[in-house]
């Protein structure tokens with residue numbers, strides 16, 4: 001353990017938060033889709049990946065990073081809405097396994113489509129100039145881009161929270177997640193709400209993918225591992241709980257990051273160990289409602 | 295008086311079970327119509343089918359000249375059909391104010407929230423004191439008041455109530471039934487499902503008796519109130 005100072009530990013925890021920020025964005029979307037639509041979205045990783053590739057395509061068209069950051073989530077959100085309307089909607093009310101299988105298949109279609117359009121090898125993705133380099137954050141130098149990722153994720157979480165808590169649409173979403181029938185008998189078209197929720201969930205996945213691209217490049221398979229982690233985060237945080245998704249996302253990020261410092265070969269396993277421990281102690285996750293799955 | 299709601303040959307199924315087997319009833323403008331019958335007779339299913347919440351149903355449901363059968367529940371509400379379901383169904387996690395706001399969001403009649411809250415406060419003073427309280431923490435009676443307020447802030451033409459007195463203190467039940475009377479005087483038509491038969495018939499204008507998924511008897515409320523034999527046969531538990 002020699003050479004591991006407190007500062008290094010603190011920096012590693014900070015790195016974990018940046019990683020966790022990406023997981024938070026993924027898990028928020030998954031949790032929203034599950035909490036409201038009881039859709040377990042196996043294509044969430046594919047939407048993440050498509051987010052990065054839409055940004056690649058926009059860059060190819062001459063757009064700059066900031067334009068991509070704004071439009072990639074919106075475009076992918078629109079794609080998500082199309083998927084909801086055409087593919088998912090006919091399956092509502094048929095049990096949880098139908099949309100699960102559909103999105104599972106859909107993810108392969110999306111990955112294959114990207115392979116055909118962009119090739120099977122990964123594409124590097126430049127960090128915009130202003131975000132290159134490192135900044136002194138008191139405990140040591142930390143990559144600016146990672147700080148930026150934390151900031152964007154925090155802004156997205158705050159924005160989502162304000163939207164859900166402070167707008168009429170958010171009120172409908174919160175009510176609809178708990179009792180869609182009551183929302184319907186009060187004259188509100190729940191179907192349209194579900195469409196919007198799907199757009200938000202997939203848009204958040206795209207934002208996560210686009211933010212991750214400068215860190216690791218874009219590849220057709222980039223969503224696979226993050227999907228597994230997002231599942232863990234959603235389960236640990238509690239299915240359908242947004243606060244749970246945020247806390248669990250950051251926790252998992254930090255655990256991965258610390259594990260890779262102390263025992264790199266255990267980094268992936270540590271997440272699933274964490275999930276197992278949480279599930280044994282608290283089967284519904286941190287903030288999940290007991291019995292949601294029954 | 296013209297019919298506001300006409301139901302003819304209405305059938306409904308839950309899965310393979312054929313629950314409603316040709317329900318016929320009519321509600322006229324300005325009336326309180328009671329729908330009574332013992333547990334499992336099909337009263338709740340009747341209201342749910344009229345509201346458009348039952349997946350498989352047939353027959354004719356005409357409301358204010360509009361055929362409802364092909365329309366989804368939220369459109370039926372916007373046409374002026376209010377519904378207070380069984381067990382109140384107060385949405386957990388929302389405050390009293392948010393519950394009222396939810397009732398107002400899709401309302402065809404646009405009124406400022408402040409005006410509506412003031413109005414609710416005069417009718418349900420207890421709710422006004424608890425506007426920012428989580429609604430689910432209130433007593434059963436207060437929750438029922440909220441469920442009624444939530445369904446009426448959009449000023450429905452016809453209000454359907456499913457056992458509003460269930461599990462509520464008798465003094466509040468009396469208060470609630472007085473309110474229904476005032477609502478009728480104010481121009482709201484009411485279709486009332488009740489286990490509290492005596493109280494409902496004393497308030498109502500006409501009554502239908504249900505049994506086995508169909509209407510088995512129809513009379514003026516006063517006549518049925520005096521008809522011990524019919525009440526004994528279909529409503530005793």
Ligand SMILES: Nc1ncnc2c1ncn2[C@@H]1O[C@H](COP(=O)(O)OP(=O)(O)O)[C@@H](O)[C@H]1O
Nearest residue numbers: 308311313331332333334335336337338339340
């Ligand atoms: N969700 C459901 N699935 C299957 N059967 C149901 C369901 N709800 C009610 N039923 C059946 O339909 C019949 C009528 O029920 P209901 O309309 O609730 O009667 P009431 O309101 O008069 O007590 C009963 O036999 C009941 O068991």
Ligand SMILES: [Mg+2]
Nearest residue numbers: 337338339380
């Ligand atoms: Mg009933």
